[in-house]
Amino acid sequence: MTIRLTNSRTRRKEAFEPIRKEDVRVYVCGPTVYDRAHIGNARPVVVFDTLFRLLRHVYGADAVTYVRNFTDVDDKINARAAATGRPIRDITDETIRWYNEDMDALGALRPTHEPRATEYVGAMIAMIEGLIRGGHAYEAAGHVLFRVRSYAEYGALSGRSVDDMIAGARVEVAPYKEDPMDFVLWKPSDAGVPGWESPWGFGRPGWHIECSAMSYELLGESFDIHGGGLDLQFPHHENEIAQSCCAHPHGTFAKVWMHNEMLQVEGKKMSKSLGNFFTVRDLLDQGYPGEVIRMVYLGTHYRKPMDWTAEKAREAAGTLRKIAIFLNGDPLSREWVDLANAKPTAEVVAALSDDLNTSLALTHIRKYLKEGREADLVGSLGLLGFKAEAITERFAAVSFEAFDNGIVKGTTVRSLGDAGGEVTRRFNELGKRLEFLRSEAMESKNFAAVDAMKTQLLAAGVEVRMSKSGVELVPGPGFDAAKLEALD
RNA sequence: GGCGGGUUGGCGGAGAGGUUACGCAGCGGAUUGCAAAUCCGUGAAGACCGGUUCGAUUCCGGUACCCGCCUCCA
Numbered sequence: 001m002t003i004r005l006t007n008s009r010t011r012r013k014e015a016f017e018p019i020r021k022e023d024v025r026v027y028v029c030g031p032t033v034y035d036r037a038h039i040g041n042a043r044p045v046v047v048f049d050t051l052f053r054l055l056r057h058v059y060g061a062d063a064v065t066y067v068r069n070f071t072d073v074d075d076k077i078n079a080r081a082a083a084t085g086r087p088i089r090d091i092t093d094e095t096i097r098w099y100n101e102d103m104d105a106l107g108a109l110r111p112t113h114e115p116r117a118t119e120y121v122g123a124m125i126a127m128i129e130g131l132i133r134g135g136h137a138y139e140a141a142g143h144v145l146f147r148v149r150s151y152a153e154y155g156a157l158s159g160r161s162v163d164d165m166i167a168g169a170r171v172e173v174a175p176y177k178e179d180p181m182d183f184v185l186w187k188p189s190d191a192g193v194p195g196w197e198s199p200w201g202f203g204r205p206g207w208h209i210e211c212s213a214m215s216y217e218l219l220g221e222s223f224d225i226h227g228g229g230l231d232l233q234f235p236h237h238e239n240e241i242a243q244s245c246c247a248h249p250h251g252t253f254a255k256v257w258m259h260n261e262m263l264q265v266e267g268k269k270m271s272k273s274l275g276n277f278f279t280v281r282d283l284l285d286q287g288y289p290g291e292v293i294r295m296v297y298l299g300t301h302y303r304k305p306m307d308w309t310a311e312k313a314r315e316a317a318g319t320l321r322k323i324a325i326f327l328n329g330d331p332l333s334r335e336w337v338d339l340a341n342a343k344p345t346a347e348v349v350a351a352l353s354d355d356l357n358t359s360l361a362l363t364h365i366r367k368y369l370k371e372g373r374e375a376d377l378v379g380s381l382g383l384l385g386f387k388a389e390a391i392t393e394r395f396a397a398v399s400f401e402a403f404d405n406g407i408v409k410g411t412t413v414r415s416l417g418d419a420g421g422e423v424t425r426r427f428n429e430l431g432k433r434l435e436f437l438r439s440e441a442m443e444s445k446n447f448a449a450v451d452a453m454k455t456q457l458l459a460a461g462v463e464v465r466m467s468k469s470g471v472e473l474v475p476g477p478g479f480d481a482a483k484l485e486a487l488d
Numbered sequence: 489g490g491c492g493g494g495u496u497g498g499c500g501g502a503g504a505g506g507u508u509a510c511g512c513a514g515c516g517g518a519u520u521g522c523a524a525a526u527c528c529g530u531g532a533a534g535a536c537c538g539g540u541u542c543g544a545u546u547c548c549g550g551u552a553c554c555c556g557c558c559u560c561c562a
Contacts, residue, residue, distance in 0.1 A: 011492095029562075041562050076560065160491055160558080207560090229562030234491080261493075262556060269556085299501070299511090305494075305555065312500070315512055325525095351502095360502055363510045438521090447521055454523080465525050472525085 001058055001346075003353045005225070006303060008233065008257040009157055013355055016256065018224050024055050024064045025223035027215045027254065029232055030114070032071040033095035034080045036279040037102055039293070039308055040229075040263040040270055046294055046385075047260045047302040047356065048227050049108040053383055054352045057344065066111040067218050069211060070096055073117050073204055078193055088194060092116075102280040105290035106297075107385040113218050117210040121196045124205045124213040127247050128185045128198075136246040137185055139200055140176035144186035149179055151242040157257060158234035183239055185209050208239035216244065221251025230259040260302040266309050289394045291386055292316045298358035298384060317395075319362075323369055323377070324395035325474075327388055339388065342379030349383065358384070423481050430457065430484070431473050434464070438471060460484045 003016040018024045028048045031041055048066075055064045072092040081088045100110070128144055131137035136150045148154050148162055155161050162181050184206035189195030195202045215223065221244070228237065237257065244253040262269075265276040283293055295316035300306040345368075351360040361384060368377035378388045434453055441447045454464045457473065460483035465472040 031562075032560085038562085044562050074560090155491095158491070158557085230492085231557060231562060234558065260562075262562075264555085301502085303493085304501095307500090309500085311512080315500075319511075354503095357502075360510090363502065366511065442521075445521075451522075458524090463524065466523080467520075467525085474525090 001349055001353050003054065003058060004355055005256055005258060006355050008259050009254075014256070016224075018059065019222060019255065021059055022063050024059050024225075025219040026052065026055070026064065026066045026225045026227065027211070027219055027223060028066070028068045028111075028226070029211060029228035029236065030068040030070050031095075031099060032074045032076055033092045033099065034074070034077040035095060036281050037099050038270065038277060038279045039265075039283065042103065042106060042280050042293070043263050043297060043302075043306060044227065044229050044260050045103050045108050046106055046297040048258075049106075049385060050298070050352065050356055050358060051225070051227070051258070052109060052111070053385060054349070054356070057349065057383055058353075065113070065219065066109075067113045067115065067215065068111040069214050070099075070114060070116045071207070071210060072096075073121075073194055073210075074207065082192075098281070102284070105284055106280065106294050107290060107387070107390075109385075115214045115218060117205070117214070118194075120210060120213050120217060121205060123217050124209045125186075125196070125198050127209060127213050127216070127243070130247045131185065131243065134246060134249075136242075138178065140178075142188040142201055142203065143176060143184055144200055145177060145182040146185050146239065146242060147178060148181040148183070148242065151246055153245070154181075154242050155238060157238050157241055160234065160238075183208065183235065185243070208236055209243060211236075212240050212243040212247065215240075215254075216248065221248035221253070223254060225256045225258060226254030227258040227260070230261055233257075233259050258302075261305045264305060264307045267307055270308075288313055289317075289320075291320055291391055291394060294385060295320060295362070298362055301359055302356055319366065319369075320391055321395040323365075323381070324392045326369055326372070327374070327378070327392050337375040339375065339378050342375045342382065344380040344383035345376045348380040352383065423484070426481075426484055427473055431471060434473070435471050438466065457484075 004013050005016050006013045026048070028044060031037055037045075048068075052064065052066045070092070072088075077088055077091060080086075080091055084091070096114075096116075104110075128137060131146065132139070132144065135147070137144055137146050139145075162179075186198060186200055186203050186205055186209075188201055188203045193204070195204050215226070226237070226240075241253055244251070264270060265278075268276060270277050280293065284290065292313050296308065296312045297306065299312065299316065345364065348361045348364050351357045351364060354360075361380070365377065365380055365384070368374075368380065381388060381391070430453075434450070434457070437450045437453060441450045457464050461480050462484065463474045465474065
């Protein structure tokens with residue numbers, strides 16, 4: 001299976017050939033840790049998690065190294081500390097913990113390494129010294145600046161020329177810069193702002209150098225894939241390339257560059273001022289399971305702008321519910337399959353291998369569901385980052401069934417997942433009562449009591465299904481156990 | 489001002505130069521105390537203008553519109 005990926009550097013879809021197939025190396029720019037990750041932050045996490053899973057599938061779990069950094073030195077963090085009076089380390093530690101919790105909920109595997117920038121300041125200083133020695137950087141007014149004109153390829157990734165950008169006149173002008181495009185590698189720190197001793201005095205690194213230093217330390221001067229959001233393409237990635245290639249001229253830095261498109265909310269750019277800004281935690285707290293969020297993300301190809309809408313979340317939840325109900329179906333009614341060893345199908349692997357066509361992969365998933373191909377479904381869901389057990393627990397907590405086939409009368413209670421014994425007991429009780437009322441109504445032709453109870457159950461988010469052979473209660477998307485308890 | 493991306497049926501969203509995408513919604517039917525669920529069936533598309541071609545929604549060019557980046561941003 002050949003993996004094909006769109007390489008931002010060449011703007012083409014290319015066959016992916018790792019430098020060493022027993023050691024595939026990926027670097028993705030991670031978050032600046034000063035606040036909860038918003039849903040835009042989560043898109044690259046899910047996109048590159050899917051890539052990580054695909055690479056592990058193709059090359060072997062031990063053959064892939066995935067590095068995603070935490071930027072824990074940044075002026076936004078300093079500002080947050082100043083505003084709250086909290087120590088920086090408290091803020092960054094807490095934010096990292098939150099980040100991992102939230103991304104875990106989305107089914108993202110932890111990267112192989114999650115380096116913190118502050119642990120690599122020494123490596124950054126060493127790299128900057130090398131750049132100065134090579135004539136690619138200079139010290140001025142306590143700052144160290146990268147000399148953009150010293151790197152002829154500058155702008156190649158994002159398709160810009162230095163001259164055009166200066167003409168655009170949207171660059172920070174500073175008197176100490178040789179050229180307006182030059183960017184900061186090191187800057188001085190006052191007291192009260194984090195800093196480290198360096199050959200240029202007490203200071204802190206500029207933003208871009210950390211990724212160059214950490215990717216070099218953990219992956220070497222040449223590695224396979226570098227990813228991130230499209231907004232990072234310029235200037236961040238452009239500057240990374242300039243720094244790394246000038247500091248390590250024998251390396252190629254990243255062979256393939258991948259950028260995910262941005263995320264919108266209900267057709268608009270997500271922003272605090274529009275009131276459509278929310279974090280992953282907000283969605284989880286609102287009752288959107290992580291699986292739903294993940295499925296919404298995977299429904300749009302990573303190189304297209306993605307719109308988060310409530311409607312998409314509703315559809316994804318519906319699909320996951322159907323999967324849960326199917327997987328919880330009567331095991332006696334179908335062939336036994338070895339789910340523990342279920343493997344993704346070739347066509348799902350092929351879809352992902354074609355530049356991560358997750359949308360097509362989900363189409364295949366729906367087909368397996370429709371055709372009842374349990375092993376293919378479970379195996380393929382696994383490659384996409386969905387655990388079958390998690391889906392069944394989340395989407396089909398409890399159901400009750402009573403039946404009367406004319407010969408035998410009885411009840412069946414199915415407890416699915418770990419919804420708790422109390423809810424199960426309650427379902428059993430309510431289901432039996434409904435079945436009783438219904439059988440009476442069938443005689444008397446007066447359905448008032450049945451309808452009243454049904455209305456209450458529906459209000460509690462319970463789907464009521466009545467067929468000739470019985471009734472079934474299934475908790476729906478808006479299931480509310482508290483309302484169920486209040487029901488009499 | 490510079491750079492990049494997009495425009496597919498009511499909505500979301502893919503593939504393929506000629507053969508059904510798929511899902512949701514709709515419509516018709518089966519089923520149903522009513523309904524839900526389920527099953528069966530079904531209509532509906534490719535912004536606009538040119539070009540290449542026997543044939544393009546799919547390739548090329550242009551126009552329009554939309555979006556993003558260029559400033560912290562994923």
